[in-house]
Amino acid sequence: MDAPKLLLVEDDPDIGALLAEFFGREGFEVRLLTDGKLVTQTISGWAPALMVLDVMLPGEDGLSICRRVRSHSMLPIIMLTAKSADVDRIAGLDIGADDYLGKPFNPRELLARVRALLRRTQPSGVVAVANQRRACGEVIVDLDGRNAMTRDGQEIRLTTAEFDLLACLIERPRRVLSREQLLDWTRGRQADPFDRTIDVTVSRLRTKLTPLAPELAAAITTVRNGGYLLALPVELC
Numbered sequence: 001m002d003a004p005k006l007l008l009v010e011d012d013p014d015i016g017a018l019l020a021e022f023f024g025r026e027g028f029e030v031r032l033l034t035d036g037k038l039v040t041q042t043i044s045g046w047a048p049a050l051m052v053l054d055v056m057l058p059g060e061d062g063l064s065i066c067r068r069v070r071s072h073s074m075l076p077i078i079m080l081t082a083k084s085a086d087v088d089r090i091a092g093l094d095i096g097a098d099d100y101l102g103k104p105f106n107p108r109e110l111l112a113r114v115r116a117l118l119r120r121t122q123p124s125g126v127v128a129v130a131n132q133r134r135a136c137g138e139v140i141v142d143l144d145g146r147n148a149m150t151r152d153g154q155e156i157r158l159t160t161a162e163f164d165l166l167a168c169l170i171e172r173p174r175r176v177l178s179r180e181q182l183l184d185w186t187r188g189r190q191a192d193p194f195d196r197t198i199d200v201t202v203s204r205l206r207t208k209l210t211p212l213a214p215e216l217a218a219a220i221t222t223v224r225n226g227g228y229l230l231a232l233p234v235e236l237c
Contacts, residue, residue, distance in 0.1 A: 004028055004029070009033045011058055022111070034057075034058075053097075078114065080105070080110075112188075
């Protein structure tokens, strides 16, 4: 198999060189950029599988780059943020980042996050035996093809994190799912007491569903002190 392509946007030369060498040793093809000027061109011409994007960059910052990329691409994005800057983490998730990691960090933790995100987004090569299409309200979700559309064929463009959350709810309808469970199932990690990742992703998912599938958006219900519940039946289709 071809080496997965990793686009790394990091202006610190020491961190950039360390990560490029580390991921290269782990079997990735890495392209390192020190600012956002060539991000769009690189994504278009090189087609990376995933981007690791630092928030603090010279010129255009990482949040602005993430917003710009999201306007035309569903490329999986992991953001690197200052450990104390919760506002950057929430803002990054709010504009479409799939995950974040606070600095300083262990490169092996970043590697684990990258691999987990790629497992969720890359084809496995295994032929599915079970029917992976589910219908819920006005929406049909293809769990194997990782796409969602309305019954009349309109595509619902979702980021990796948004799709993972919707799939999690679709596979477990009418069950209260805690934030801890959802974070573990969708991101493969545990929540800390102040982690708002799931809340932000739910908000984004509802916003995207409302224009095309208002019934489904309204059915993603917040359960006080419990988590979230999909209050609609789901059927095979």
